[in-house]
Amino acid sequence: MEKEVVEQDNKTEGKDEILVAALKLFAEKGYFNTSLSDIKDQIGAKTTSPISRHFKTKQAIASELYNSILDNLNISIDDIRRRNKKVVDQLREIVDLMFTLTEEAPEIMRFLLILNTSEFLPEEKPIHESKPFQKIQRIIQAGVKSGEIRASEPPVIFSQFFGIIFQTLVMIITGTLNKKSDSYQASAWVSAWNSIAKV
Amino acid sequence: MEKEVVEQDNKTEGKDEILVAALKLFAEKGYFNTSLSDIKDQIGAKTTSPISRHFKTKQAIASELYNSILDNLNISIDDIRRRNKKVVDQLREIVDLMFTLTEEAPEIMRFLLILNTSEFLPEEKPIHESKPFQKIQRIIQAGVKSGEIRASEPPVIFSQFFGIIFQTLVMIITGTLNKKSDSYQASAWVSAWNSIAKV
DNA sequence: GTCTATACGCCGATAGAC
DNA sequence: GTCTATCGGCGTATAGAC
Numbered sequence: 001m002e003k004e005v006v007e008q009d010n011k012t013e014g015k016d017e018i019l020v021a022a023l024k025l026f027a028e029k030g031y032f033n034t035s036l037s038d039i040k041d042q043i044g045a046k047t048t049s050p051i052s053r054h055f056k057t058k059q060a061i062a063s064e065l066y067n068s069i070l071d072n073l074n075i076s077i078d079d080i081r082r083r084n085k086k087v088v089d090q091l092r093e094i095v096d097l098m099f100t101l102t103e104e105a106p107e108i109m110r111f112l113l114i115l116n117t118s119e120f121l122p123e124e125k126p127i128h129e130s131k132p133f134q135k136i137q138r139i140i141q142a143g144v145k146s147g148e149i150r151a152s153e154p155p156v157i158f159s160q161f162f163g164i165i166f167q168t169l170v171m172i173i174t175g176t177l178n179k180k181s182d183s184y185q186a187s188a189w190v191s192a193w194n195s196i197a198k199v
Numbered sequence: 200m201e202k203e204v205v206e207q208d209n210k211t212e213g214k215d216e217i218l219v220a221a222l223k224l225f226a227e228k229g230y231f232n233t234s235l236s237d238i239k240d241q242i243g244a245k246t247t248s249p250i251s252r253h254f255k256t257k258q259a260i261a262s263e264l265y266n267s268i269l270d271n272l273n274i275s276i277d278d279i280r281r282r283n284k285k286v287v288d289q290l291r292e293i294v295d296l297m298f299t300l301t302e303e304a305p306e307i308m309r310f311l312l313i314l315n316t317s318e319f320l321p322e323e324k325p326i327h328e329s330k331p332f333q334k335i336q337r338i339i340q341a342g343v344k345s346g347e348i349r350a351s352e353p354p355v356i357f358s359q360f361f362g363i364i365f366q367t368l369v370m371i372i373t374g375t376l377n378k379k380s381d382s383y384q385a386s387a388w389v390s391a392w393n394s395i396a397k398v
Numbered sequence: 399g400t401c402t403a404t405a406c407g408c409c410g411a412t413a414g415a416c
Numbered sequence: 417g418t419c420t421a422t423c424g425g426c427g428t429a430t431a432g433a434c
Contacts, residue, residue, distance in 0.1 A: 014417095030318035032231035035409060047419055052411070116315055119229035128375055155376055156367075156383065160390045163366030167358040176327055177354055184355065191359045195390050213399095234427055246401055251429070402433075408426090415420075 015054045017043050019068070022061045027107035031062055031120040062120055069108055073132040081135070087143035088197075092189060094136065095165055099185045102169050113170055136162075140196075150198045157196050164192040214253045216242050218267070221260045226306035230261055230319040261319055268307055272331040280334070286342035287396075291388060293335065294364055298384045301368050312369050335361075339395075349397045356395050363391040 021042035025034040036048045036058055043050070055061045080093045102109045111117075118126050127133060140157050143149035149157060168188040171177040177184055220241035224233040235247045235257055242249070254260045279292045301308045310316075317325050326332060339356050342348035348356060367387040370376040376383055 030315065033318065036411090037409075045418080048410085049418055049420095053417070056411090058410070114315055116229065116313055119232065126373065128370070128373070152386070155370060156386060159366040159370050159376070159383075160363050160387070163362040163364070164359050164394065165362070167362030167365060168355075171327070171354060171358050174325065174327070177358070184358075187351070187355060188359070191394050195363065195394050235429090236427075244400080247428085248400055248402090252399070255429085257428075400434090403431090405430080406428085408428105410423105410425090412423080413421090416418090 014050070018051055018054055018061065019065055023065055023107050023111060026062065026065070026115065027110035030115065059120065062117075063124060065111070066117060066121055066124055069112065070127075070130045070132055074130075074135070077132050077135050081139070087139055087146060087148045088193065090139050091143075091161070091193065094139075095185070095189050095192070098165065098169060099181050102172055103181045106173055109169060110173055113166055114173065143196075147198055149196050152196075160195045161192045164188055164195065213249070217250055217253055217260065218264055222264055222306050222310060225261065225264070225314065226309035229314065258319065261316075262323060264310070265316060265320055265323055268311065269326075269329045269331055273329075273334065276331050276334050280338070286338055286345060286347045287392065289338050290342075290360070290392070293338075294384070294388050294391070297364065297368060298380050301371055302380050305372055308368060309372055312365055313372065342395075346397055348395050351395075359394045360391045363387055363394065 018039065022034070022039050025038055025042055029038075036051055039051060039061075040046075040048045045051075051061075055064070076097055077094065080090055080097070084090045084093060098109070112127060117124065137154050137158060140149060140154045140161075144151055144154065144157070165188055168177065168184055169181075172181045172184060217238065221233070221238050224237055224241060228237075235250055238250060238260075239245075239247045244250075250260075254263070275296055276293065279289055279296070283289045283292060297308070311326060316323065336353050336357060339348060339353045339360075343350055343353065343356070364387055367376065367383055368380075371380045371383060
């Protein structure tokens with residue numbers, strides 16, 4: 001059946017393996033503190049050639065990573081909107097998704113929330129202008145219109161709601177809040193929602 | 200009276216001039232995208248020698264900048280605590296200070312809120328463990344004890360209160376919220392305080 | 399105390415052999 | 417498709433002259 005138990009199950013599959021390794025290192029040490037040589041070590045290669053085969057530049061790795069993360073987020077949000085009618089339920093599921101990601105794939109949330117992506121990806125849209133976050137803005141607009149959320153400029157609503165959520169997640173990621181992330185999700189949600197809900 | 204009107208009033212004074220120039224560039228482009236040569240250009244020197252005279256390494260510049268900013272913040276917070284008895288007034292003045300800084304010295308707030316300082320200053324304490332922010336935590340504790348703030352873990356309170364404030368400031372700095380920062384201060388304060396105030 | 403010149407290392411990137 | 421070798425470039429840091 002198996003064709004030799006290789007050292008590890010490191011063989012994700014060429015390109016993906018590189019992306020996973022890079023994500024891990026970028027999240028740990030930052031983009032600029034990570035060299036192609038570090039990535040090469042991480043995937044257990046002897047040289048950086050396998051990397052150069054798939055990516056022209058180091059930036060291209062970060063770029064593909066960034067867009068891939070945002071794409072997945074975008075898909076998830078579409079799914080959430082499809083499955084939930086009320087704005088309150090949509091936002092609750094989005095928050096749930098982010099807490100889940102923070103626990104199960106903290107590198108992704110580190111990349112999004114802690115790294116300053118515009119510093120090494122200057123030509124990419126900043127996170128707040130990306131598709132998934134524009135969709136969130138639209139959800140908020142819908143909530144204002146339907147009366148679920150109190151009237152105010154959507155970016156202001158956004159800053160209040162996601163200010164609480166993101167800051168909570170950042171403090172979980174950095175270890176300032178050191179219990180399991182579930183412990184904080186409920187209170188963060190209540191507080192965030194109450195800060196924008198009508199009456 | 201004056202001893203020659205020099206090109207500009209660039210002559211802040213050697214070391215300070217370097218720090219001001221570095222702060223500006225770090226805030227604009229990030230630490231890693233700023234070379235000593237950039238700083239040299241900014242202060243109008245021909246070589247990096249004047250810089251090396253005052254600082255052994257580029258990191259030392261960032262470090263002194265970081266500690267100087269936190270020291271000043273720390274002093275301001277001491278002053279605020281001295282002048283205000285009630286916790287609500289102390290927090291309101293701290294928020295006021297941060298909005299004022301965002302308007303009058305956005306580089307400082309960029310440095311604190313947007314740059315990932317631990318990426319280039321790994322041996323410095325992260326911001327949330329710095330003296331001024333520890334003092335803020337103590338203010339929160341006092342508020343919980345006095346009954347002004349609802350009972351909960353201080354870091355949770357912190358994440359909710361400053362989550363809103365910081366996110367608002369970040370969106371002002373990055374231009375997502377594009378009116379004058381005063382326009383947003385009031386609503387951010389109300390929302391942040393309500394999210395933690397008792398009843 | 400500022401400029402000249404230089405040294406050093408590291409990293410990113412490429413071309414060519416196996 | 418991976419390894420060898422190398423190239424150029426940049427950024428930091430230093431030593432020495434004015």
